Amino acid sequence: MQLETYISDLLYRYDCVAIPEFGAFLTNRVSAKVHETTNSFYPPKKVLSFNEQLQHNDGLLSSYIAEVEKIPYEVAVQKISKHVKSIKSYLVEGETITFQNIGDLMLNNEGKIIFEPSYHINYLTDAFGLTQFVSPSVSREAHKEKVEAIEKVIPLTITPEKRKSRPYLKYAAIAVVALTLGGFAASNYYVNQIESQNKIAQEKANEQLDTKVQEATFVISNPLPAATLTVDKQVGIYHIVAGAYRVEANSDKKVKQLQDLGFKARTIGENKYGLHEVVYSTFDTAEEALKELRQIRINHNPDAWLLVKELN
Template sequence: MEIRLEKIAKELLIDEDFLVIPNFGGFVTHFRPAVLEPTKNILIPPGKNISFNVQLSKNDGFLAQSIVVKTGLSYQDALKAIEAKVEFWQNELAATNYLELDGLGSFVLNKEGNLVFEQFNETNFASTSFGLTNVHAKPVQRIDLASRIERGLDKKIATPRLFRIAKTSSIAAGIALIIGFGLFQTFSTMGTDVQQQSLSIPPLSFGSNTVNEKTHVPLEHVDPVNTVFNEEDRQEFRDRGHLDEEPNLERIQEIQAERKEKEKLFARTTKTSAIENNSIEKSKVIVKSDSQPTSLPYHIIAGCFGIKSNAHKMVKQLQKTGYSNAQIVGRSKSGLYRVAYGSYGQKIKALKALAKIKLSHNSKAWMAKD
C-alpha cells in the first residue's frame, strides 16, 4: 500500500521535536522568534526551523507506529510502506540530484554526495503560532533633518498664520473702539461750552512781542491726555511712569482724583504754615520756597525731583554747563522740587529761551508759571 509519507511527517513535526525516517535521515525542529526578510520585506511570525540529519536513520519505531494509527495498517505493512517510499526518494535523487517533499522542503545532492536540505516557509510548525501568517512590511522612509526643517517652515507659511493675523487685527480694532468710546464719554461730561466750541491755543511767536492770533483746533483732533494735564503735570507723571500707559478713561479719572487730593493736602499744609508765621493775609495762601520773586514768574524747567539733594545736583550740573542762572524754583503742586534753567519776567522772553534750550540742550524742557 502506498502512503503519503511526507504529509504524515509534516503533521508529526508540528507536535514533535524530531522525526526519524528509517534508512533516510531525521528531521529536527528548533523554535525561532519572528524574523524579517529585508530582501522581500516580509515579516515571518514565530515558528519552528527544520533541519535534516542524514545520520539519524536508525528506526525508532515512532514513524511506523504513527502510520498504523492513521491508516489502520499493521506494523509490518507500515514498515514496508516506509521502505518503498524511501527507495522512491533515493531513486529520484540519483536521477535528478533534487527531491522536493510537499510541505517540508527540498533536498539537493551536492558534488560530495551529501544531502542539503532547505525548508519551505509556507508551513508554520509551531502550534503556538497557529493562524499567524506572513506580513508584508512597508519600509519606513526616513526624513533627514533638512527636509523636516523645510517641511516645518512650509507649514508656518500656511493659512493658519493668516488666521492669526486676522484674529490679532480684530482684537486690536475692538480695543481701539472701547478706548474711543470711553474718551467720548469723558468729553461729553466736560460741559456744553467745550462741546460747542473749538479749542483756542495761542501760537508761539518769536518774531514779535505780541500774540494776537489764535489757532483753532477741532475737538476731534485734540489729544485727551494733553487736555487733562499741563506741561508741569505731564513731567510729574512722566517721572512716575504714568504717561507710558495707555490713555484710557479709568487712568485719566484716577490721576485727576489723585491730583485733587494732593492739591487739597498742599493747600491745607501751606495755609497752616502761613498762619503760624503771620506772613500772609487770611484770604491768600503763599508758599514759602526757594523760588524766584514774583517779578520773574516764568521759569524754564529742566526737571522735577522728589529728593531735594538730587535737585541741587542738577542745578550744579546746569551751572557747570553754562546756565549760571539755574536754580531751584520751589515745588510743584504735587510736592516735587523744580529745577529751572532760568526765570523771566516776560512770557515772550521765556518762550524764546525755551526754544533755544530745546534745540541745543534738552528737548523735553518746558515752561512753568507761578
C-alpha cells in the first residue's frame, strides 16, 4: 500500500494528517519571502513537520483509504496498522524511510524519529502555479548626486539686475498698502458684528429649547429590566463528529440529547453524501480536539471521530 500517496493527497486539504500508532504530519503556512542577496522571490507555502506524539486514530486517513480503495473502514485500519509495523521495523534496523513528496524519516541515537521534509511540492493550494524566480537588480539613477557634481565643475553665479530709481512708484505702493489695511479693518469689524448677533440668537434658541424639554419631561414608573444575552460561538476547524443523519429532524434530536449531557453540540451542515453531521464540539487546536476525542471514546461513544474542516 502506497501510504505516502494518500497522506500527500490529504495534506493539500488538511493541516494535520495522523497515522495511527505512529505520528502525524503537520503543515504550517509561511508567507512569501524575498532574499535580498540573491534577489530570489519565494511564493507562500506550507512547511511540513512531524509530531511523534500524535498517534491517535482521528479517522481521517482510515476513512480516506476506505473510500478510495472501496473497502470497509475496519479493513483500512488493519492495513494501516500492518504498514506501520513494517515501517517501525525498518527504522529500528537503522534504515531511512522515504515518503515520496513528503520527506525522510529516521531514528536518532535516543530512539526518536527525525523528519527531514521534502521541498519538491508546495501543498498550499492558494499558491498553485506560483514558482520561485530570480529578478535582476534594479538600478536607480542618483540624479541629485549628478547635479551636485555638475555644480562643482560649473559654478553658477547670479548677477543682480540694475534698475533706474522711480520715486513715484514708492508712494503708489504706500497708498495701496494703506487702502488694504483699511479694508481689512472694516471687514474684521463687520465679521465681529455678525458673530455677535449669531451668538445672541443662539443663546435665545437654547433657552427656548430648554423650556420645551422641561415641559415634555416624563418619568417611567416601572422600567423594563435590562436583558443580557450571552452567545457562545464556537470557532475552529477541528470537529468531533457524533454522527450523520439523512433526516434533518433526527440530527436536531441528537443535538438536543448531547446538549442535555453537557456537550456543546451542534450541526455543521451537510457532507458530500447529503447527510446532516452532528458534532460534540469544535476546537482551535488539534491537541485540544484529540484530548477531548479520547475522553468521548472512553466514556461515551467509541465510534466518534475527528473531522478537520473549515466551515463557511
